[in-house]
Amino acid sequence: MLNSLSGRFLILTVVFVMLAEVMIFVPSVARFREVYLLNRLERAQIASLALEADDMLTSELEAELLENAGVFNVVLLRDAVRELRLSSEIPMPVEAAFDLRETGPFALIRDAMKRLFTPGNTVIRVIGTPVRDAGLLIEITMETEPLRRDMIEYGLRVLALSAVISVFTAVLLFAAVRVFLVRPIKGVVSNMQRYAAAPEDARGIITPSAGVTELREAEEALLKLQTELTHALKQKERLAQLGGAVARVSHDLRNILTSAQLFTDRIEGSEDPLVRRLAPKLVGSITRAVSLCESTLAFGRTDEAAPVLGLVRLADIVADVLDSERLAVEEDRVVFISEVPATMTVRADPEQMFRVILNLVRNARQALAGCDGDAHVTVAAGEEADAWWITVADTGPGLPPKAVEHLFTPFQGGARKGGTGLGLAIAAELVRGHGGKLTLARTGADGTVFHIRLPKGDGVAVRAA
Known part of the structure; x- marks a missing residue:
């Protein structure tokens, strides 16, 4: 099955759909990471609003706000004043900083792929623009393990969906190829085999019926070839029969003319002036007829020696x-x-x-x-x-x-x-x-x-x- 035309289409469809999904997967994961980080910035900004409502937050409530936001600290820049709004102890040094305000698509894809394929938990600093013009800048610090875990989960969902789509598409294409290509091609092949078994039988000549333009052109070309070949075979058969008949006639006629040639030798000795004048022409005519018979027999011999x-x-x-x-x-x-x-x-x-x-x-x-x-x-x-x-x-x-x-x-x-x-x-x-x-x-x-x-x-x- 895999060596058939439909089987090859099935494999190629799965491969090409998966390649297309991989091309979609990379920017999708990069976009997921960007949205994830922007969501963390928004949640951190919302958590910092509680501090504006009540300047005397307890340390327990502040830690709960940071935990719910998924960050370690929040910094807001307002009126050129940098404010540390919420903070907690950072378990390890900050490894890298990412400014989402100036990052282009290729940089987002690069950073996302690097994070996806780099195991381990680190702390990063993320910088962005506060929502609703709440300031000039918002900065948070967060750990990367939850981000990488969610990225992997999202990527697996995308790949699973891609696999389902590719299999479904491949099955549909497999069925379409079987109906619109493989079946007509098999019909053409079957006709060629049937015609090869009896090329003289005009009933074996194909009747073009394909709906696909290329297959229709192939059927029409085959129709022309089969028609010409059938006519040629019939003509060849008739010529062979005619050749056999001509060869037999030429053989018998040569013998008759040879006897007539012997008689003309005696006619040339006649005393009649008219006979003597016409005898050479008669001899020439008989000689040419004998030569024609010999040439016909020579050409008709199929056993001409090498x-x-x-x-x-x-x-x-x-x-x-x-x-x-x-x-x-x-x-x-x-x-x-x-x-x-x-x-x-x-x-x-x-x-x-x-x-x-x-x-x-x-x-x-x-x-x-x-x-x-x-x-x-x-x-x-x-x-x-x-x-x-x-x-x-x-x-x-x-x-x-x-x-x-x-x-x-x-x-x-x-x-x-x-x-x-x-x-x-x-x-x-x-x-x-x-x-x-x-x-x-x-x-x-x-x-x-x-x-x-x-x-x-x-x-x-x-x-x-």
Whole structure:
């Protein structure tokens, strides 16, 4: 219970109320002492009036008056004349004198605390102003033990009352916290647990009902989160089902298209001029369809093998990529350039790095289709203290804004008409598997540049022997 929110509030309330009562207790005790001393001065003044009524008081009556007033002697100052009105034997020397006419609040508190925590009986002199203008000054001597005893009794009463008030306040606050805070919070927690057990069930979404503003805001934020998450999970489930269906269709369609590709090889040998003219276009269409099926299947595989990292010569990989792409270009219209140092090696999986660079170079080549002027695709590489970098640049027209916005998103980042965007998505995923990052460095009317950064890990430059 003490570790709960309401239990902590209960303890803190008791502590804070007691601290507040202590702050009240100190000036209260000081005020009690001041009133006590003023009362002694007034009683002594009243006792001295009996002497004015009868100058021939007996010693027994004078002692009784002093005892009733609680003092040893009384001195009045009238018309600049100091008069010892009542007196008796003082049992011990006077320890201190206190002038209540000029004492401020802090001095009263200091003197009261000193008296409260100083045991023993002493005699003090108290000076004040007579009531009803009976003189200029009244002075008495008295013992301190009765004063300290009454101060302690008064302080205990104040502390007892403070304890009762603090407990009563703490209980009320405990009940209020339970009703207005703990119960709504438990309701939110219970809803979160119920929703976590079945996040697809829309019935578990919270309905904001708290009256406290902060809790209401928390419930509304949770409502938004749960709603978005439920929709995302449903969409994910639908996409997973759709992905499975697409993968099966792509697999079967690839087999059909592969058979069709074999038939087109025989069609190309036909003597019919029309057939010979249309056959290459048919072959190209079937090849692109097969490539799309293979890309879809590759992206849909969740068991993509982790990269087997080793030191590989990057120039060899780039040369294989450029050689394969040159075969797809008619009449050397696109110039492929490699600016990779011949001896440079990187820590990478050769097969996966080949796929990454092939995707980027192929996209660059396709971006140059139909472009006037120089058409260059350049692959460059270098190294820094902690990483290798590779760039693939082209002199094409740049990427459209929509393609840049969803560049690495599958089925949304296609940069050319009819493209799926799978190539860049797969390339980015393979680079992340190497601990690196694939980014778009720049794009515009003068071309596009993609940048690959691969961490070295040990910070040591690696060169081929």
